[in-house]
Each structure stands twice: as C-alpha cells, then as structure tokens.
Amino acid sequence: xxxxxGDQVIVVSNxxxxxxxxxxxxxxxxxxxxxxVTAVEPVMRAxxxxxxxxxxxxxxxxxxxxxxxxxxxxxxxxxxxRRIWLTPEEExxxxxxxxxxxxxxxxxxxxxxxxxxxxxxxxxxxxxQRFADAxxxxxxxxxxxxxVQDYHFALLPAxxxxxxxxxxxLTFWHIPWPNPxxxxxxxxxxxxxxGMLGSTxxxxxxxxxxxxxxxxxxxxxxxxxxxxxxxxxxxxxxxxVESYPISIEWPDEAVAAAWPPIAxxxxxxxxxxQLPAVVRLAVGIDRFDYTxxxxxxxxxxxxxxxxxxxxxxxxxxxQVAAPTRAALDEYRSFQxxxxxxxxxINSRFSRPxxxxxxxxxxxxxxxxxxxxxxxxDICVVTSLHDGMNLVCKEFVAARDDQQGVLVLSRFAGAxxxxxxxxxVNPYHVEETAxxxxxxxxxxxxxxxERMASLRSTVREFNVFRWxxxxxxxxxxxRLRARVEARV
Ligand code: F6P
Numbered sequence: 060x061x062x063x064x065g066d067q068v069i070v071v072s073n074x075x076x077x078x079x080x081x082x083x084x085x086x087x088x089x090x091x092x093x094x095x096v097t098a099v100e101p102v103m104r105a106x107x108x109x110x111x112x113x114x115x116x117x118x119x120x121x122x123x124x125x126x127x128x129x130x131x132x133x134x135x136x137x138x139x140x141r142r143i144w145l146t147p148e149e150e151x152x153x154x155x156x157x158x159x160x161x162x163x164x165x166x167x168x169x170x171x172x173x174x175x176x177x178x179x180x181x182x183x184x185x186x187x188q189r190f191a192d193a194x195x196x197x198x199x200x201x202x203x204x205x206x207v208q209d210y211h212f213a214l215l216p217a218x219x220x221x222x223x224x225x226x227x228x229l230t231f232w233h234i235p236w237p238n239p240x241x242x243x244x245x246x247x248x249x250x251x252x253x254g255m256l257g258s259t260x261x262x263x264x265x266x267x268x269x270x271x272x273x274x275x276x277x278x279x280x281x282x283x284x285x286x287x288x289x290x291x292x293x294x295x296x297x298x299x300v301e302s303y304p305i306s307i308e309w310p311d312e313a314v315a316a317a318w319p320p321i322a323x324x325x326x327x328x329x330x331x332x333q334l335p336a337v338v339r340l341a342v343g344i345d346r347f348d349y350t351x352x353x354x355x356x357x358x359x360x361x362x363x364x365x366x367x368x369x370x371x372x373x374x375x376x377x378q379v380a381a382p383t384r385a386a387l388d389e390y391r392s393f394q395x396x397x398x399x400x401x402x403x404i405n406s407r408f409s410r411p412x413x414x415x416x417x418x419x420x421x422x423x424x425x426x427x428x429x430x431x432x433x434x435x436d437i438c439v440v441t442s443l444h445d446g447m448n449l450v451c452k453e454f455v456a457a458r459d460d461q462q463g464v465l466v467l468s469r470f471a472g473a474x475x476x477x478x479x480x481x482x483v484n485p486y487h488v489e490e491t492a493x494x495x496x497x498x499x500x501x502x503x504x505x506x507x508e509r510m511a512s513l514r515s516t517v518r519e520f521n522v523f524r525w526x527x528x529x530x531x532x533x534x535x536x537r538l539r540a541r542v543e544a545r546v
Contacts, residue, residue, distance in 0.1 A: 067199050068108035071190055071215060072208035075112035075142060076100045077132050086118045088132050090425060092346050092381040094449040095208055095233050101308035102526040103138045111193050114142030143193055145186060152182020159384050162210040166234045167444045168241055169350045171389055175246050184214060191218035201225045204533060209233045217257030227533050230258040234446045236268040239278040248279050256293045259536055262303040262529055264447045264472040269300045303529050304476060307452045309521040321460050324433035335413050339374045339499045341437035344428055344450050347380040347420060349393045352441035352468060352485040354400060359491035361404045364415060367496055371408050374499060377417045432457035437498045439466045441485035447472035452517045461507045464498035476516055479509040
C-alpha cells in the first residue's frame with residue numbers, strides 16, 4: 060500500500076481493539092473475541108491513523124478517554140483510538156436490535172428469524188450518523204482513506220460521501236451476504252443498499268458473496284451492473300465489488316519462539332482440566348453464538364462415542380465459548396440449550412475420572428487460546444454459516460510442530476482456501492462424527508503433510524495480503540480520480 064503513503068487512514072468498527080474494564084485491583088485491559096479485531100488491529104499498527112469504535116468497557120469514560128492515565132496495551136500506541144460512547148437506548152436499538160437481531164440472522168441464514176423493529180432502525184440510522192460525524196471531524200483533508208467495517212455500518216459510506224465527496228471509502232463486510240430473496244425480507248433493503256453504495260470499494264470474503272450482493276442490487280435498485288469489471292454504477296457513482304479473503308497476522312519467529320513448548324501446553328491444559336493421561340484432545344473455540352454450530356458438534360461427539368465406544372475414556376472435547384450479546388434472548392436460550400446437551404452427553408459417557416465434554420463458557424485471552432491450540436490433537440470448526448472464520452487460521456498458525464488435525468465446516472469462507480482440512484457438513488451428524496474418528500486416528504505423517512500445506516497457505520495469504528490488496532486497489536482508484544479531475 061505504498062501508493063497511499065502520506066494519506067490519512069481512518070478505520071471505523073463497532074468493536075474496539077481493546078477494552079478497559081473495572082477489575083478488583085483497578086482498571087484492566089481486555090482484548091475482545093472478534094475476528095474483525097484480530098484482522099484489522101495488526102493492519103492499523105502498520106498504517107497508524109485513527110480507529111473510531113464504540114466504547115464498550117465498564118471503566119469510567121472520562122478516565123478511559125484520557126488514555127495516558129489508564130495505559131494503552133503494548134504495540135497499540137501506533138494509532139489513535141477514538142471511542143464513541145452510546146446511550147443505553149442507542150446501544151439497545153443499534154447494536155442489540157438492528158445489527159444483531161436484524162442484520163446478523165438476515166445475513167447468516169442460520170434458521171433464526173430476523174427481527175425488524177422500527178425503533179431499532181431509527182437508532183441504527185442515528186448511530187451511523189454519529190459515526191459519520193466523527194469521521195468528518197477527524198478528517199484532516201478532503202480525501203481521507205476511510206475503512207468502514209461490517210454490518211453495523213451499512214449506512215455510513217453514503218453518509219460520509221455526502222460530507223466528504225472526495226474520500227476513498229473502503230467498506231468490508233465481515234459476514235456473509237445472502238441471496239436476493241433472503242435479503243429482500245428486510246423492510247429497509249433499499250436504504251441499506253444505497254448506503255453501502257456510497258463506498259468506493261466494497262469488499263466481501265468470497266466471490267460468492269460479491270455475486271449475491273450484485274444480484275441483490277440488481278433486484279432492488281435502478282443501478283448498472285458490470286459483471287466483467289465487477290462494478291456497480293448508481294446515481295453517477297461507481298463502486299468496485301471485490302472479494303478479499305481476510306486472514307490473520309502470521310506470527311514471526313520471535314513471537315513463536317516465546318510460546319511455551321507443545322508438551323508444556325499439553326501438560327498445563329491436562330492438569331487444569333484433570334484429563335486422563337492418555338487421551339485425544341479436541342478443542343472448539345468460539346463466541347457463544349448460534350451460527351457457530353456448537354450443538355451440531357456436540358451431537359457429533361456423542362455419535363462418535365456411540366459408534367466407536369473404544370474412545371470412551373480416551374477422547375475429550377473442550378469447548379471454549381466466550382459469552383457474547385448475552386442481553387439477547389436468542390443468545391441466552393442458545394447457551395442454556397448447549398449447557399443442557401453437554402450435561403446429557405456427559406451423564407451418558409462419564410466414568411470415574413473422565414468426562415467427555417468440558418464446556419468453558421468464559422472469555423479467554425489470546426495467550427490462553429494459543430495454549431489450547433498447542434495442546435490439542437484436533438480443532439473443530441463447524442459453523443453453520445460464517446463469512447470466513449479466523450479460528451481455523453489461528454489454530455494452524457499455532458502449530459509450528461506441524462501436528463494437529465483441523466475439522467472444518469464447508470459453510471465457513473475459510474473452507475475454500477483450507478482444503479487440506481477434513482471438510483464436513485455440520486448439519487450431517489454422521490459425517491462429522493466420522494471426520495472426528497478419522498482425525499483421532501490420523502497418523503502423524505499425514506497430519507504433518509496436511510498441516511504443512513495449510514500453514515504455507517495461511518502464511519502467504521496473511522492479513523497484510525488482505526489489507527494490501529484492498530489498499531492498492533484503493534490507490535489505483537485514487538490515482539484515476541485525480542487524473543479524471545484534471546481532464
Ligand atoms: O466478524 C463478525 C463480528 O460480528 C464482528 O463484527 C464482531 O466484532 C465480532 O464478530 C464479535 O461480535 P461482537 O463484537 O458483537 O462481540
């Protein structure tokens with residue numbers, strides 16, 4: 060992205076890269092469970108600039124805003140964080156309501172019915188306007204580069220464009236885009252599409268999502284679609300619709316050298332969870348979200364133990380589920396169902412000193428997640444629908460011993476790149492159970508072969524490739540706009 064050297068970069072996302080919370084010994088800094096933050100944060104460290112996000116921690120606002128008093132985590136000093144503090148009503152309507160009860164199920168098509176309330180939509184519009192005003196206030200020139208992140212901000216691109224017509228606005232949609240019929244149930248479908256088309260570049264994880272988006276625009280707006288160049292012209296403005304598969308920062312040698320050895324990770328996890336000595340350990344690490352296929356994977360573990368009872372006592376599945384959006388009924392009842400199913404399976408297969416499933420419904424900091432990845436024999440990602448999913452890429456990055464098997468849902472964007480995983484349809488319990496069995500029995504040589512190949516893919520197609528491609532496309536468009544302005 061050398062073409063953008065000297066240009067101002069502003070990023071907007073709902074989730075902030077670090078959260079200040081009140082702890083028993085004063086204010087503590089936590090890093091949220093968010094694929095978006097995992098990906099965007101290293102890019103911002105490299106670009107500097109300003110990150111505008113919704114302030115979500117419990118620490119006092121005026122204290123947090125004076126970051127010098129509470130401290131910025133190491134490595135994060137390279138960019139500015141500007142927090143937007145929302146009122147409880149705004150947070151309810153914009154974040155819990157329209158974004159997470161409306162847009163989230165609408166785009167994931169995970170059989171949870173989207174809820175559209177007029178009052179949520181009003182709050183969503185209002186909060187988008189507040190973020191647009193913050194971008195305008197931060198802009199030091201007429202043409203900053205603004206990176207808008209995700210479904211919380213569908214209206215932001217057009218709002219920014221209205222005030223800063225020369226801005227280069229790159230919008231990245233971190234979740235899937237459904238087909239026109241599914242999207243069409245949204246009462247404000249036209250407003251959302253028009254808002255997004257304020258972008259210079261609109262990015263999705265896969266070509267398939269781009270195609271769905273272009274077909275949706277074709278169905279509901281009077282716009283010119285050019286399939287060949289993947290552009291949409293709407294009200295005299297052109298938007299490039301392109302796929303940019305997101306990824307992670309590949310850990311460099313110094314980072315990996317500081318990790319505890321694999322055997323040590325395994326020892327610590329076994330001790331903490333009191334696992335039997337000889338055991339195959341599978342892990343799942345997710346937010347506690349109904350799109351992640353957690354129930355389907357528990358059913359698969361149960362089926363595996365039914366089919367191959369010799370694994371009872373020798374196969375343990377650890378599910379980390381970080382609480383998320385717990386103010387919503389749908390999320391609370393999902394968590395209760397998962398807990399009930401876990402208890403049922405455990406009561407069926409537990410033996411003295413052995414329980415097949417450990418459900419850890421707590422937030423884990425990145426170091427603890429890395430320890431689990433390194434301790435595991437198998438990592439299970441069974442999303443029912445997922446834009447990309449970065450857990451599988453983090454697992455692969457953690458395994459510098461070239462061991463471990465990845466079981467991956469075909470409905471995660473990552474399945475298109477990570478073909479050496481054992482790919483499953485999570486709706487098919489039998490198939491997923493068979494994949495778990497195969498993973499448990501996979502010889503070390505085959506694991507090495509698959510893992511080496513997965514690692515070379517993720518190392519090469521890392522998050523800087525994701526951002527670099529988007530920013531160099533932006534650089535080309537800026538150059539073109541400057542040339543056209545001269546003519
Ligand atoms: O990438 C999808 C996403 O919804 C992000 O927008 C978000 O930060 C992350 O997952 C976690 O969700 P939340 O921010 O609502 O806790």
